Amino acid sequence: MQSDSGDLRLSAQVTSLVRSLHGEVLERLRDFIVEGNILPGARIPERLLCDRFGISRTPLREALKVLASEGLVELLPNRGARVRLIDGQELVELFDVMGCLEALAGRLACEKITPGEFDAIERLHHEMYGHYLQRNLHGYFACNQAIHDRIVLAADNATLRATYTNFAGRLRRVRYAANLDADRDRWGEAMREHEEILDALRRRAGDALSDILFRHLRNKRRAAVHRETETLLCNATLTATKR
Amino acid sequence: MQSDSGDLRLSAQVTSLVRSLHGEVLERLRDFIVEGNILPGARIPERLLCDRFGISRTPLREALKVLASEGLVELLPNRGARVRLIDGQELVELFDVMGCLEALAGRLACEKITPGEFDAIERLHHEMYGHYLQRNLHGYFACNQAIHDRIVLAADNATLRATYTNFAGRLRRVRYAANLDADRDRWGEAMREHEEILDALRRRAGDALSDILFRHLRNKRRAAVHRETETLLCNATLTATKR
DNA sequence: TCGGATGAAATTGCATTCATTTTTTTGGCG
DNA sequence: CGCCAAAAAAATGAATGCAATTTCATCCGA
Missing domain, CATH: 1.10.10.10 (Winged helix-like DNA-binding domain superfamily/Winged helix DNA-binding domain)
Known part of the structure; x- marks a missing residue:
């Protein structure tokens, strides 16, 4: 009666949350x-x-x-x-945790990634660069996320993957995509960071990749928090209900 | 009728899981x-x-x-x-994620720790050393865990804290404490690592502390997985029920 | 008109009930 | 005696019911 379903995606957290x-x-x-x-x-x-x-x-x-x-x-x-409404403080916290997860993913990916997986990431990187040149924000972000996701996949650690998915979901609720629109410098910086990421991954340089990814997230955070604190303040006054 | 309650500990994950x-x-x-x-x-x-x-x-x-x-x-x-029964594969995964969380905690702790908090950790460290000299495994582990917990606390990141607590719980189910009993070398190594940890924390050297903590966990893992795979195999045959 | 009390309606927390699936038991047969 | 089928018993998944709490609306007095 209510809904079809047929969506086979696994639960973010544990595979044991079955069809029911x-x-x-x-x-x-x-x-x-x-x-x-x-x-x-x-x-x-x-x-x-x-x-x-x-x-x-x-x-x-x-x-x-x-x-x-x-x-x-x-x-x-x-x-x-x-x-839950995520305030600036929590946003900062989330980005740090996310950064450490990505850093781990990068390190592990360097140990385990297959040539095929690397090629796929490289292609995504170039595609992303194309979007960057054309100032296609939407395409850029899709590739960006795909790259990060694939690094996590390449890390071949189900526990990490589940945790990453959880935090990605929490962060995704906070729209920070629009930032790059206003902040062209950050966009260029992000693109350069991605060059470094790809390079470190190519060299299978786990330590370096880990560092870059953590910095990358901290920079993302810096860009995100700026704008977000404002909109959050706005949201807070608009939607936060009385206690 | 059923139970008293009065335990005020907060839920590991989110404070919103209230008294009910x-x-x-x-x-x-x-x-x-x-x-x-x-x-x-x-x-x-x-x-x-x-x-x-x-x-x-x-x-x-x-x-x-x-x-x-x-x-x-x-x-x-x-x-x-x-x-859930945790197999060797998952144990490895857990330790890696735990390591990255501790590494982040260490980095953040270096940025935020107060002198008082540091002193407390230093005292615990010396107490732990005493236990080590006396081969008091129980006391050693209590201090050890207290130190790691306090580093996480000092990191002042509620999101990290909640995640850490979750993973610590999962790992705690797997008893790897006994390892040191048989593996005196590892015990000595762990103790030396803790010296490094304290030193890096004293110098507020975030990068160094982060590295050491991650290595520390990887070494813990190495020691744990050895023994654990055996007992797990045993457990599996003993308790895993038919499907 | 505003603020606060009062009662009705709605909402939540938990227990209970019902339908379905799984597990165990029983009985028949080789 | 062992093995498989069928029925009985038990356990699970979800819906409903009920008491307690909260929210909302109304009314009264200042």
């Missing part, structure tokens, strides 16, 4: 939130979501509990769930 | 598992746990879903939850 209403709802709700369909801080009545997904409250509540443990939503006792 | 039957059960069950009270791979009948905690299945099942997302238990569709 609960697992189904978990993914759909996570995507729904990550894609920014609910305003941070806004109350989410269970009933509404139940209707939306065509299920009863039990599996929905289970999903909410999991999303809370993932840090995407916030559970207030007797007052329901709301999308 | 669900939150209560979540923590108790997590501790119960982390402390190794359930054999990995053994089936855990819901009813049994419900009786044990004196609650109905609803909050228990919510807790199980969360623990599954944390990677502590495994949910098989229609076949209940069981404690």
Whole structure:
């Protein structure tokens, strides 16, 4: 009655969250939130979501509990769930953790990457460079993310992959893409960093790649936090509800 | 009727998992598992746990879903939850992720640690050294863990702290403490590494501390995996139930 | 008109119930 | 005696029900 489903993507966290209403709802709700369909801080009545997904409250509540443990939503006792709003402080924290995960991924990737995987990344890099030259922000970001994802994949560490996916989801809720639009310098800098990344990966220089990736994320953060603090302040006053 | 409670420890993951039957059960069950009270791979009948905690299945099942997302238990569709058994491969993965988290903690700690915090760690270090000289394994490990925890605390990054706590819990289920007992060389090596750690922290040398901590964990891993693969193989045949 | 109290409606937390699937037991047969 | 099929028992997944809490609307007095 409610939905088709057939989406075979695995749960971000653990493969054991199997096909079931609960697992189904978990993914759909996570995507729904990550894609920014609910305003941070806004109350989410269970009933509404139940209707939306065509299920009863039990599996929905289970999903909410999991999303809370993932840090995407916030559970207030007797007052329901709301999308956690990420302030500047937390954004900084997230970027640092993300940076260390990427740094590890880079290091491991240098140990384990196959020539085929490297070639794929190299192609993505050149494609990304094309987008950069054409000032195609959307294409640029798609390639960018694909590259980082593939480095994580090449690291061949399922635990790292799951953790990375989790944090990527949290960060994705915060749109920092637009920054490059206004900040051409940062865009150029990012592109140069990616040249370094590719070079270190080619040389299988784990230490160097690890360093570059961590710096890369810190620079990303610097660019992101600027703009984000403003919009967050705005959001906070607009959507944060009374306690 | 069922339990007192009054344990004020916060949830490992997010502070929003508040006082409620669900939150209560979540923590108790997590501790119960982390402390190794359930054999990995053994089936855990819901009813049994419900009786044990004196609650109905609803909050228990919510807790199980969360623990599954944390990677502590495994949910098989229609076949209940069981404690995930961590094989050698995953152990390696966990140590690497743990190493990168500790490395980040060390780097951040160098930026933020207060003299008071450093002094406390230094005292712990000397206490640990005393235990080492006396071959007091238990005391040694308590100090060791306290030091690592305090470095993470000093890093002043709640997101990192939560993630670290999660992984520490997963690893804690795997007893690798006994290794040092048989492997005196490793014990000495670990002690020397800790000297380096303290030294780098004193100098607030973030890069160096980060490196040392990562290496430290890799060495820990090397020592752990040896022994663990054997016991795991044993466990697997003993407790892994038929599918 | 504003602020606060009061009661109704809605929402949440948890227990219980029901349908489905799995596991165990039982019985038949080789 | 062992092996497979079928029925009974148990366990799980999800929906519903109910008590407790919160939220919202209304009313009263200043």
